[in-house]
Amino acid sequence: MSLINEHFLLLSNNYLFSEIAKRVNAFKADNPHRKVISLGIGDVTRPLPEASIEAMTRAVREMADTRTFRGYGPEHGYDFLIEAVIRNDYLPRGVKLSPAEVFVSDGAKSDCGNIGDILSTENSIGVTDPVYPVYIDSNVMCGRAGTPTADGWSNVIYMPCTAENAFKPQIPNRHIDLLYLCYPNNPMGVVLSKEELKQWVDYALANDSIILFDAAYEAYIQDPAIPHSIYEIPGAKKCAIEFRSFSKTAGFTGVRCGYTIVPEELTAATKSGERISLNRLWNRRQCTKFNGTSYITQRGAEAIYTPEGKAQVKQTISYYMDNARLMREGFAKLGIEAHGGENAPYIWLKTPQGLSSWQFFDKLLTTANIVTTPGVGFGPSGEGYVRLTAFGRKEDCREAMERMCSVG
Numbered sequence: 001m002s003l004i005n006e007h008f009l010l011l012s013n014n015y016l017f018s019e020i021a022k023r024v025n026a027f028k029a030d031n032p033h034r035k036v037i038s039l040g041i042g043d044v045t046r047p048l049p050e051a052s053i054e055a056m057t058r059a060v061r062e063m064a065d066t067r068t069f070r071g072y073g074p075e076h077g078y079d080f081l082i083e084a085v086i087r088n089d090y091l092p093r094g095v096k097l098s099p100a101e102v103f104v105s106d107g108a109k110s111d112c113g114n115i116g117d118i119l120s121t122e123n124s125i126g127v128t129d130p131v132y133p134v135y136i137d138s139n140v141m142c143g144r145a146g147t148p149t150a151d152g153w154s155n156v157i158y159m160p161c162t163a164e165n166a167f168k169p170q171i172p173n174r175h176i177d178l179l180y181l182c183y184p185n186n187p188m189g190v191v192l193s194k195e196e197l198k199q200w201v202d203y204a205l206a207n208d209s210i211i212l213f214d215a216a217y218e219a220y221i222q223d224p225a226i227p228h229s230i231y232e233i234p235g236a237k238k239c240a241i242e243f244r245s246f247s248k249t250a251g252f253t254g255v256r257c258g259y260t261i262v263p264e265e266l267t268a269a270t271k272s273g274e275r276i277s278l279n280r281l282w283n284r285r286q287c288t289k290f291n292g293t294s295y296i297t298q299r300g301a302e303a304i305y306t307p308e309g310k311a312q313v314k315q316t317i318s319y320y321m322d323n324a325r326l327m328r329e330g331f332a333k334l335g336i337e338a339h340g341g342e343n344a345p346y347i348w349l350k351t352p353q354g355l356s357s358w359q360f361f362d363k364l365l366t367t368a369n370i371v372t373t374p375g376v377g378f379g380p381s382g383e384g385y386v387r388l389t390a391f392g393r394k395e396d397c398r399e400a401m402e403r404m405c406s407v408g
C-alpha cells in the first residue's frame with residue numbers, strides 16, 4: 001500500500017478566492033449590464049519593461065545558434081545576474097554580499113515555501129495575523145504547523161496586527177524559532193522603520209531565531225528612511241534569510257524570477273548543538289531539487305538594472321503608486337479609514353459602520369460594483385477590513401473612486 005503525506009489532508013481548500021469568484025460571478029449573472037471593477041487584483045497588469053523584452057529577445061536568438069546556445073545553467077544563477085543584484089540592490093544600501101550568498105530562483109513563493117526543507121519540523125513558527133497564506137500552508141504540508149485547533153495551528157504563534165498596534169506585530173514575549181516577516185506588507189500595506197526592524201533582528205539574535213524576511217515589495221518603498229533589506233540592520237546576516245522577486249518589481253509574475261539571500265554567517269543548530277551553515281544546506285538543496293532559472297529569464301531580469309531598465313521600472317511603480325494615491329485621497333474625502341498605500345501597492349481599508357469584511361465586500365459589489373478582498377480571508381485579525389490593490393488600470397481606479405463617492 002502506498003501512503004500519502006496526510007498533512008495535506010489537514011489543509012482546507014482555498015476558500016477565499018473561490019468564494020470571491022462565486023459571489024462576483026453570481027452578481028454578474030444577475031446584472032449583465034453593470035461594469036464590475038476589481039480593486040482586488042493580486043497580479044500586476046502593466047507589461048514588462050522594454051529593456052527586459054529586448055534582452056530576452058536577444059537571449060532567444062543566442063539559443064538559436066549552436067555557438068551561443070546554452071543548456072543547463074548554474075543551479076544558483078548566472079554570475080551576470082548575481083553581480084547585478086549585489087551591485088544594484090545591496091551595495092548602494094551599504095550591504096556587502098558575496099556571490100555565493102545569492103540564489104537566483106523562479107520566484108519568492110517557491111523559495112518561501114521550500115526553505116523549510118533545510119529546517120527541522122520541530123521548530124515553532126511565528127506569523128503575523130493577517131498573513132500571506134503561503135507561510136502557513138507550506139508548514140502545514142510538512143507537519144511543522146502541528147494540528148488545527150479552534151485558535152489556529154497548534155505549533156504556530158499568531159502575532160495579531162490591529163489598529164491598536166498600527167498593524168505591526170508586537171515583539172513576542174516568548175521564544176519562537178522561525179519568524180516570517182513581510183515588509184512592505186501584503187495584505188496590510190504597512191512598512192517597518194529601521195528602528196522597528198532592528199527590534200526584530202535583536203529579538204532573533206537574543207533568541208537564536210531565524211527571520212524569514214519577504215521583501216517582494218521593496219521596490220514600492222517611497223520613503224527614503226525605510227529599509228529595503230533586512231541586512232541594513234547590523235547583525236541581520238547572523239539571523240535572517242531574505243526573499244526577493246522580480247514579479248512585483250518588474251512585472252515578472254508570468255516570466256518567473258526571484259532570488260534568495262542566505263548569508264554565509266547564518267547558522268542553525270543540530271540536536272547535539274553543532275552549528276551548521278544554512279548557506280551550505282540551501283546550496284545542497286537547490287543543486288538537488290532545482291535546475292536553475294532559464295537563461296532567457298535571467299537576461300530579462302538583468303536588464304532591469306540597466307539605466308533604461310531602471311527608468312522603465314520606476315515608471316511602472318509610479319503608475320501603481322499613483323493609483324494608490326488616488327484611492328487614499330478618495331477615502332480621505334469619504335471619511336473612510338485607510339492604511340498603507342504609501343510604501344506598498346496595498347490599501348487596508350476599515351469597513352465603515354462596523355460591517356464585517358464580507359458584509360462590506362457585498363455592499364461594495366452590489367452598490368458600486370467594485371470587487372475587493374475581505375481582510376478576514378488573511379486571518380482573524382483581518383476581520384473588519386478589506387484589502388485593495390493598486391495593480392488595476394488608472395481609468396478603472398478613478399471610476400471606482402467616483403462610484404464610491406456617489407454611493408457614499
Ligand SMILES: *Cc1c(COP(=O)(O)O)cnc(C)c1O
Nearest residue numbers: 107108109132186216245247258
Ligand atoms: C507576490 C508575492 C510574492 C512573490 O511571489 P513570486 O513567486 O516571486 O511571484 C512573495 N511574497 C508575497 C507576500 C507576495 O505577495
